[in-house]
Amino acid sequence: MITYEPGELGADRAPPETLPADHALTDPAIIGELVDTARADAQQLRLIRPARLGADPATDAALLGLLTEAAGQMVHLHWVLDGEQPWPLRTVVHLPPPAAAAENSAFVTRWQRSHRLGQCTYRRGPDFVLIRDVRPEGPHRRVLIEAEWAHAFTTLLDGRPPAEPSTKNLLDGLIAADLAIPLAATIHHILPIRLHKWPIPYNDV
Template sequence: MNHWPDVTVLDTIPSNDADIDTADRNCQRFRLRVPLMFGANPAQDAAALRFLVSAAERYVRVEWHLVGELPWPLHTVVHLPPPATADDAASDIARQWREQSGLALCTYRYGPDFVVLRDNRPGKDRFRGLLGADWVQPFRDLVARIAVDNRLLDELVAADLAIRLGDGEHVVLAVRLLRWPVPYFAV
């Protein structure tokens, strides 16, 4: 028996993880009433990408409408929840995104004194990386937007694991692996 509403309708993009957590506790799926158009406003792009990353971390589906083309290659965001619908200019991108998307394609997880990064997104080479103890806190700070270690951000951007959006905005695109997306015996 399901005690949660199937869909939580959002009029705006949640501004922080606490808002997403609150909404997430009460739903299985988000529906954004506002269409998303990327490339016009770095702050709005960052908020939208952070929302999609947070939804992907929680395995919560998002129904949203894409307007216009993406200002970056599709493989950069294909691991995030794809648009349910799109305008004519973005219909091919939305279709490809839905076809290529999947759970846990680009992730990171914390261990004791290390961070493991894994990237299996289609359209690029597979990547597995390990950040040692000296990089754990700078990585945490980068994800939380507390402080920016430009060397680390440059490396993550070069690997398409993060994106710079202008006006000092950045987003770590890799999704934190909070729980394994498949049963352990299926691996």
């Protein structure tokens, strides 16, 4: 396997190898390891089959998790959207857009043109979480979550139902602010991305 240091890949070199990622949609527990492997080996990820959103909550959660983790690790993910997108563009515009669409290509074109790195992110510190949301077609905001609420936020990242009433209240607030998506009665997805490394230059992030 050929790997490259950051910035080493040039016009005279072969493109990155591609790692199939379809199995992550049925086994989301491997998403973190899969994306870590792609990043470490300078590989791209690819969904071989078109992916549909809105048909099955578990598949939605897995695909959104894969998109979120790939974006956070700055790993390129090639995928094709199948069917209609069930949410407004602003909800997902910060996630890696599809390369093409099996149908509704106009929506995908808008997604591609509107997407920018770092449009909806969070960072964690000692006893705080800071969310920055600058997605288009809606309010720009910074949300500071402190103390025990910061811990509650981290427990929501795995998509499982909140165990405490206070955590449920936090999730309801995030959903109301379009910072989380309810996928089913017991499944949700937290939308902001945690960038594990910053691009250079990063002035616009």
